[in-house]
Amino acid sequence: MRIIESGQGELIQPPDLDAFREWNREKKSRALVDKVMTEAEAISRFVYDGCYIGTELYGTVRCPMSLVREVVRQGKKDLRVAGQGVTELDLWLGAGLVKTLDITYIGLEVFGVSNALRRAVESGQVEKVVEWSNGGITWRFKAAAMGVPFIPVRAMLGSDTFKYSAAKIAEDPFTGMKVCLIPALILDVGLIHVHRADKYGNAQIDGISGFAFELSRASKRLIISAEEIVDTEEIRRHPDRTIIPYYLVDAVVHAPYGSHPGEMAYCYARDERQLREWVEASKTEEGTQAYLKKYIYDLADHQEYLELIGEERLAQLRAEEEGRR
């Protein structure tokens, strides 16, 4: 295949597909093992300094926030991150934990640019930034999920997004057309929040599934947090709803309101007040640190976080979501 052009960005996590096969053979048990544990245990066991980590969410939707906050609490640093985020990456960037970024979008959507991103990147604290489109980065997970080194796509062509990526443009050997080759991205650790899971890790999502299917299959270690832990019989009644079968999963964390301040379809709406509090706080470095102290460092765990938010507000968010069914 003739390579026409190479993006000049570094391939931060070069994929090794045969090693991935070996890993999946040796390290991923097919046994039915109870994997329920706390956030603290899951993060300390599977997330390590310098690991390549990814979260599955979109903006403020179905965010694994109790896991994300625990990463901050434990101060896991020098993280290499696949970035498509709002609420979660802001916290990691604000806490100074991110060393390199495969970025597609980090911003606050309707609230504008991310000041945490601006400070961390403009100061050079984040050492490398490699660009991708949303499709591009998701197709990277898809390639890994397919177990192949790359897939050809028709986006990113002709742009600086390509030029500062680690993709390549090639002539397709079958048709002669130009295609953008997107390299597989295998994560050391993936974090996904779901509606329900059993203790073995069989996980189901209601509503849109984002890129949970692809990311779960592209992760060497996968931590699932779930609104609800259910009996396996409940999973077996609707196996068509299972996005993630248990053998992909290394840890199952019970995290009601785990997406807060984000939302969870059919369960609770996003918390505008809390999101705006972060938007305001993150405008300055001092505000950012005060927010992290109040909502993470000063609290022992997710339970204490929920107590701080308060049942009254959580009930409001449930009621707001109810109206959308």
Added chain:
Amino acid sequence: MSAPAYNPTELLICIAARQMPDSVTAFIGTGIPMLAASLAQKTHAPNLVTIFEFGGTGARLERLPRAVGESRTFYRGVAASGICDIMETATRGFVDFGFLGGAQIDPYGNLNSTIIGPQHHPPKVRLPGSGGGNDVGSLCWRTIIIMRHDKRRFVPKVDFLTTPGYLTGPGAREEAGLPPGTGPYRVVSTLALLDFEPETKRMRLLATHPGVTVEQVIENTGFELIIPDEVGQNEPPTEEELRLLREEIDPEGFYI
């Protein structure tokens, strides 16, 4: 009868909504595109099929989503899938319209939403990045770009080409390997409605907003616009459009 009072955002939404016909598919992003799609559905385009990046297809936008993945993006929809399905649907040529925005736009409709300044890293100003913008601009048949109109934003050359417009001119998209027949269709700015002249693929003024002169548009554009002999005037929002926006679509005043 005197025209009803409205604000610039409401005008943008109305002009954008009027660009979309009925029974087409449209890739919708956060903010003004959501309101425009909802308004189009409630007026002339009841079968406008909204497509949201994270998987929502065909939602009735009875209430306004505040993010492109929230449950309102698939409320009473026809399908709830995921991002690969949506991007691949666009790749196969099923998405008729897409919405885009950015910090900078050039005469060929190329957009920058990544950095400001000459250097990629570390940059002078870091913006969010492509997100789905590059995919939408590459793969949808027609894109509608929504921009605040001033010289800092309408520039001769973008600092970073995040999302392709017509690149360097006629034939450039095809040469780059992008699907033929795609590209920017309209620019809805705070001052005017613009398109791209078919021969040169350069931006052309179509119609000015109420109370805006051609000279004002030229003064606020950092490059030479094509000005045709006949420049139209956009109709202001109707009372019904304003009522729908204020009472049904965004009663909480989240965007307008």
